[in-house]
Amino acid sequence: MSNKLLAKGLAGALAASVALVPLMAQAGDLVIESWRTDDVDIWNDQIIPAFNKKHPNIQVKFTSVTPPEYNAALNAKLAGGTAGDLITCRPFDASLELYKQGNLASLNDLPGMDNFSDVAKSAWQTDDGSTTFCVPMASVIHGFIYNKEAFEEVGVEVPKTTEEFFQVLDKIKEDGAYVPMAMGTADQWEAATMGFQNIGPNHWNGEEGRKALIDGSQKFTDKPYVDTFTELARWKDYLPDGFEAISSSDSQNLFSLGRAAIYPAGSWDISLFNKQADFEFGAFPPPAPAGSDTCYISDHTDIGMGLNAHSKNTEDAKVFLEWMTGPDFAQLYSNALPGFFSLSNAKIDIEDPVAQEFVSWRQKCKSTIRNSYQILSRGTPNLENELWNISAQVINGTLTPEEGAKKAEDGLEKWYAPHQK
Amino acid sequence: MAHSGPMTDWRKAKLPVFAFLAPATILYTLFMIYPLIDSIRLSFYTTPSGGDLTFVGLENYRTILSDPDWAATFWNSFWNNMKFFAVHMLVQNPIGIALAAVLSLPRLKFRNTYRTLIFMPTMLSVVIVGFIWQLILSPVWGVGADILDIVGLKSLFGPWLGKEGSALITLAFISVWQWVGIPMMLIYAALLAIPEDLVDAAIVDGATHFEVFWHIKMPLILPTVAMVSILTFVGNFNAFDLVYAVKGALAGPNFSSDIMGTLFYRTFFGYQLQLGSPTLGATIASLMFLIILAGVLFYLFVVQRRMSRYQL
Numbered sequence A: 001m002s003n004k005l006l007a008k009g010l011a012g013a014l015a016a017s018v019a020l021v022p023l024m025a026q027a028g029d030l031v032i033e034s035w036r037t038d039d040v041d042i043w044n045d046q047i048i049p050a051f052n053k054k055h056p057n058i059q060v061k062f063t064s065v066t067p068p069e070y071n072a073a074l075n076a077k078l079a080g081g082t083a084g085d086l087i088t089c090r091p092f093d094a095s096l097e098l099y100k101q102g103n104l105a106s107l108n109d110l111p112g113m114d115n116f117s118d119v120a121k122s123a124w125q126t127d128d129g130s131t132t133f134c135v136p137m138a139s140v141i142h143g144f145i146y147n148k149e150a151f152e153e154v155g156v157e158v159p160k161t162t163e164e165f166f167q168v169l170d171k172i173k174e175d176g177a178y179v180p181m182a183m184g185t186a187d188q189w190e191a192a193t194m195g196f197q198n199i200g201p202n203h204w205n206g207e208e209g210r211k212a213l214i215d216g217s218q219k220f221t222d223k224p225y226v227d228t229f230t231e232l233a234r235w236k237d238y239l240p241d242g243f244e245a246i247s248s249s250d251s252q253n254l255f256s257l258g259r260a261a262i263y264p265a266g267s268w269d270i271s272l273f274n275k276q277a278d279f280e281f282g283a284f285p286p287p288a289p290a291g292s293d294t295c296y297i298s299d300h301t302d303i304g305m306g307l308n309a310h311s312k313n314t315e316d317a318k319v320f321l322e323w324m325t326g327p328d329f330a331q332l333y334s335n336a337l338p339g340f341f342s343l344s345n346a347k348i349d350i351e352d353p354v355a356q357e358f359v360s361w362r363q364k365c366k367s368t369i370r371n372s373y374q375i376l377s378r379g380t381p382n383l384e385n386e387l388w389n390i391s392a393q394v395i396n397g398t399l400t401p402e403e404g405a406k407k408a409e410d411g412l413e414k415w416y417a418p419h420q421k
Numbered sequence B: 001m002a003h004s005g006p007m008t009d010w011r012k013a014k015l016p017v018f019a020f021l022a023p024a025t026i027l028y029t030l031f032m033i034y035p036l037i038d039s040i041r042l043s044f045y046t047t048p049s050g051g052d053l054t055f056v057g058l059e060n061y062r063t064i065l066s067d068p069d070w071a072a073t074f075w076n077s078f079w080n081n082m083k084f085f086a087v088h089m090l091v092q093n094p095i096g097i098a099l100a101a102v103l104s105l106p107r108l109k110f111r112n113t114y115r116t117l118i119f120m121p122t123m124l125s126v127v128i129v130g131f132i133w134q135l136i137l138s139p140v141w142g143v144g145a146d147i148l149d150i151v152g153l154k155s156l157f158g159p160w161l162g163k164e165g166s167a168l169i170t171l172a173f174i175s176v177w178q179w180v181g182i183p184m185m186l187i188y189a190a191l192l193a194i195p196e197d198l199v200d201a202a203i204v205d206g207a208t209h210f211e212v213f214w215h216i217k218m219p220l221i222l223p224t225v226a227m228v229s230i231l232t233f234v235g236n237f238n239a240f241d242l243v244y245a246v247k248g249a250l251a252g253p254n255f256s257s258d259i260m261g262t263l264f265y266r267t268f269f270g271y272q273l274q275l276g277s278p279t280l281g282a283t284i285a286s287l288m289f290l291i292i293l294a295g296v297l298f299y300l301f302v303v304q305r306r307m308s309r310y311q312l
Helices: A002-024 A037-054 A067-080 A093-100 A118-124 A148-154 A162-175 A189-204 A207-215 A223-238 A248-256 A269-276 A314-324 A327-336 A353-364 A383-396 A401-415 B014-042 B059-066 B068-103 B111-123 B126-137 B144-150 B167-179 B181-192 B196-204 B209-237 B241-247 B260-269 B278-306
Strands: A029-034 A059-064 A086-089 A134-147 A179-181 A260-266 A281-284 A296-307 A366-368
Touching: A029 A037, A029 A067, A029 A314, A037 A059, A037 A314, A037 A327, A067 A093, A086 A093, A086 A314, A093 A118, A093 A296, A118 A134, A118 A296, A134 A148, A134 A189, A134 A269, A134 A314, A134 A327, A134 A353, A148 A162, A148 A260, A162 A179, A162 A223, A162 A260, A179 A223, A189 A207, A189 A223, A189 A248, A189 A260, A189 A296, A189 A383, A207 A366, A223 A383, A223 A401, A248 A260, A248 A269, A260 A269, A269 A353, A281 A353, A296 A314, A296 A353, A314 A327, A383 A401, B014 B278, B059 B068, B059 B278, B068 B111, B068 B167, B068 B181, B068 B209, B068 B260, B068 B278, B111 B167, B111 B181, B126 B167, B126 B241, B167 B181, B167 B241, B181 B209, B196 B209, B209 B278, B241 B260, B260 B278
Parallel strands: A029 A059, A029 A086, A179 A260, A296 A366
Antiparallel strands: A086 A296, A134 A260, A134 A281, A134 A296
């Protein structure tokens, strides 16, 4: 009997979904696809109303699914022809693939695209740079967030060089009141993103090293990369007990509850700590090895917005995208979401002090993006996923820095021609 | 499954029989058989970047089974799956049988309370179970270390879920904790079906409770134990949710908790910068299907045929 009930239920659900599809795809409303579930309120209460002040006739709807599901859900919707008009773009290959499949439209002739630098656009261009298919929205910057009260209590200053950095960690450890550094390796990605990609640019000289890896003139077994892994391996002694099983939300809580002194961060953590931490916190850039005169930061192009090539509403969508290239959106977005920094050339005033600190490093240091994102993660094994695994293992001590570097190089060598020489 | 009520003449009843079978047959074909065949079909194709599906025959299978990277990942997940299954067979099912045996003791008080309590975790969502155990075993907030401290064994505590050597086994134990209620209930039901007089006769002949269980009840519940085993096998080789909830799709550290379900997910849907490949994913799904099929056929043709059944 239950089968019949099930049949009725399924038939009902099918009928309902068939009935809903035309509603969702109705011309007139612009629909935005996004993975930023956290930002629903900001879009609905601030960004869309600001757009409607200038263009009251265009209705915009923001829809989102959680980050891990986004790519799969979006692909399914695009294949089924039910995706929204505006599509939030992941950087590099995920979006490039969408463009190649004919799902994203070229935005070369969109007025306002010249408000972005070439570096900003590079994350959403074809390999030869001839076509741009997403409007760059924001980048995220890596560094370290620290508990100011803890630093005062222990009596340490913000470190400038790598050696000072480890001296500070030693002092905090000796003092014993705080966990020196809040990070774990259970989720693996922090080890690579907040660890390897955070401190690495100082070793491989930012863009210089990143490009050298792509053209094959540098290998992961070269000194800069082994040095990065060696420095990363030293973190082990300063992490909380049992860090192998500590997840990223555990470390966020450790820091925001005031139990840890330093948190290897992405600038996107600012808004969470603003909400949860009841002490004053600041930020410092990854300390450079003593003697180097230039500092490098990871200023990673993270999020953009593209146009669904099959949108029934292209004209309105282009109006929205053009508005997104302007200074109003840049100002609004950077302040509504402290830690996401607009990629626009327009001058922006950022109000949040910690976000200000992060963005000020763009002036003193040279920016680069994560070295595994462009081109190098196209094959199997996937370099980015390999780096998660390797960085976590290097910190866990199950791989030596040299073994880790060799593993990364071996993986790349398997499929990437410039590294097979 | 459905009860047909009082029997009428078979030939007259033909039409209603088909009418009653139709909904289930149609639904099952539409939602189970067709997707299964279509997914196997998909595994013979590939999608070049930006292109359409192209037929490649067994190429995907060759990639997964002979390309050094894919083969290593695939067999790693297969052996992890075997370990996962072994823990369930060696821990979950014996405990399930033991609990059922204790529950069926004639003079046990609070029988229903125990039964409900032991069955409770089975009714919880896997995500909740994963979350609770992560909290219990967390080296930062967990009560695990404190509980061990009470019995003076704190030095034994470690970040089990984060160590290469222990992550998979820990996950298997969590799964055992959650699912032990199922074998217990099935075997308990089988034990209740054993007539009292058999047991009474044995006791009159001077058998102890243990002897009664081992020599009289055990042979009678063996078919149920075999069925529980095959259910465990199928369930374990289809497992995915607990590992995904606790360790994510990268099933760390160093893929030590990667099982075929998580490998399938990563391949089919992609993960972080790794783009999904529906065709390779379908290949892994088909291989999982073949492995499970082989296990079930082994059970049907080798185990089940040799089992002696007793008319009660």
